[in-house]
Amino acid sequence: MAGHGILILVSVYRPPKKELLRSDLKVLFTLEDAVILFGDLNSKNTTCNCNCSNRNGSKLVDLAGNLHFNIVTPPTPTHNPFNDNHRSDVLDIALMKGVALRLSCIETLQCLNSDHRPVLIRLGSLAGDCPPLNKTVTNWQKVFTVLQKIDIPILNNIPNDIVSTDDIDHAIGALINHIRTVVDNSSWVVPVNSDRKELPRHVSELIRAENAALRRAGTYPTCENRSHARDLQRKVKGHMEEVRKENSSDLIEGISPSHQTYWGLAKALKTEGPVPVPALRKPEKSTAFDDREKAECLADNIEHQCSENPPYDLEHVRRVEEEVRHRVSHPPKDDLDPITHDDISKHIKDLKIRKAPSMDSISSKALKCFSAPLVALLVGIFNVCIKNCYFLTACKEAVVIGIPKPRKPHDLPASYRPISLLSTLGK
Structure with a gap:
């Protein structure tokens, strides 16, 4: 996600009979500036596309306003009980805070033979889903x-x-x-021409090898595959740190010794750049x-x-409006040049x-x-x-x-x- 800061994704589950605690959510949302909590919280509220509300669901809606996070729910049920006497409902939801990515969709996938259906959420990146600048x-x-x-x-x-x-x-x-x-x-x-330098060839090849190792470890999670993927991750991290240091050194050596250049460099380092407006909570x-x-x-x-305040003294308002109309009806005394x-x-x-x-x-x-x-x-x-x-x-x-x-x-x-x-x- 180019242009976006660190995003923490947390898989959460709360048993049905346990109380939803404010302290738990507060600790999780302090992990990073942008956090997504995704899972089954067993918290139902009619404002979240649920059929009914429970105590924890009402508490979750109140905490959303106090802790400033958004509740994102799919439009269709995510839990389809095997017991025909129980109704299907939305249990798997996402809690998002500080995420400056465009929400494309959130939907329930009917692809597993399980009472809990998987939920797909698509977040548009700041640059990836947009046309070329x-x-x-x-x-x-x-x-x-x-x-x-x-x-x-x-x-x-x-x-x-x-x-x-x-x-x-x-x-x-x-x-x-x-x-x-x-x-x-x-x-x-x-x-727009990008001013970002291309990575050295050996670093790009190392990143491709790391991605392949991660996919292999995800498909075949053996100890050998996981160890190999972690080793490549450490190597990529070290090489990327060296590349950043070299780019910083080249930048400092290449600037001209003038006050304007130093001021421009300091301004560029302090400027965070444009950040899209995150999802807004309506009243x-x-x-x-x-x-x-x-x-x-x-x-x-x-x-x-900017709405008008109700007039408290209608007679006073009438006198003011009448005086204004009287003054406007006369030609201006002082002619402008x-x-x-x-x-x-x-x-x-x-x-x-x-x-x-x-x-x-x-x-x-x-x-x-x-x-x-x-x-x-x-x-x-x-x-x-x-x-x-x-x-x-x-x-x-x-x-x-x-x-x-x-x-x-x-x-x-x-x-x-x-x-x-x-x-x-x-x-």
């Missing part, structure tokens, strides 16, 4: 050259005198479409695994936080090119390629907006992403701080 390369010199052209059909449809709010929306929409078309036509997608005790479900879960949490060409040019020059774009996909780098006529068009649009006290409709939308809060459980929607990516034109 690509990046978009843009020829910004070509973008700059095309944006210098004046006779553009889509821009020629913009009226010379922008007066109404409809004219504003039409003009800004045509401008956004033109910029997006130019950037798309000047961009292409290429695969109704269910779990969101799919990306769309996670997005809806985060959106519901933001909506709950009109925006000039130099104001827009200076603001575009000060934009940071590493800022992420919003829904319109227009980056700060694209605005820096503007010609003088395009800047003049922006000046006219913004001046009409100020005159009409109008805010651009295209700039009212934002892309909201969730940044995990430090030292908070990442499986709770409330542990993510919403960050809005605003339109570059709206700034």
Whole structure:
């Protein structure tokens, strides 16, 4: 599982007449940051696809909220008793905590003549199940050259005198479409080259031999096969440690002696890299695994936080709203100075090119390629907006992403701080 940390998988069993203890689960989940407990806990709850609930099942659901782990159950029964008087039910379940892998499926396999059916769980790796990583390369010199052209059909449809709010929306929409078309036509997608060094040939051959020995020991678990597999595991571990030390030495020797290089190296070593959002626990005790479900879960949490409080004094609210309507009905007393060409040019020059774009996909780098006529068009649009006290409709939308809060459980929607990516034109 490339890109994922250590994952501990524990096979568990709890006899039916024994009590489920919080201390046992707490100790098991402290084995590592990412732990999966899989087995028969004899803990049934109707929220876990079971036909009925028992004491330990109710206790397990409560512990899931206190210890911050997810309960994953198959949709069909895993226990089919030989006694016809007993009902089939779900007994074999998985408890997951800190696992940042996509759950593809969990299903019961009908392939063994046993009262307990095997359960298959598929976890998508961070990179293995995903298509090859690509990046978009843009020829910004070509973008700059095309944006210098004046006779553009889509821009020629913009009226010379922008007066109404409809004219504003039409003009800004045509401008956004033109910029997006130019950037798309000047961009292409290429695969991301991995900067990871290939392993030496003798180490790769040793790893293949180790895998073959492990498969042989699993099929024929004799003392000789197990001893041979363990010996190869020790050899692979030693060789991999030597390779890491050699790569670190080559990196230190190859960097140039400058403050920027040392700062970049320190930043790279401290940066953990992007980590996918784990499965999120919903308020109704269910779990969101799919990306769309996670997005809806985060959106519901933001909506709950930003919901209006019930008014306590309706008369006071009425007076405030009436005063606001009265003030808005009068023309503004202090007229703002009109925006000039130099104001827009200076603001575009000060934009940071590493800022992420919003829904319109227009980056700060694209605005820096503007010609003088395009800047003049922006000046006219913004001046009409100020005159009409109008805010651009295209700039009212934002892309909201969730940044995990430090030292908070990442499986709770409330542990993510919403960050809005605003339109570059709206700034």
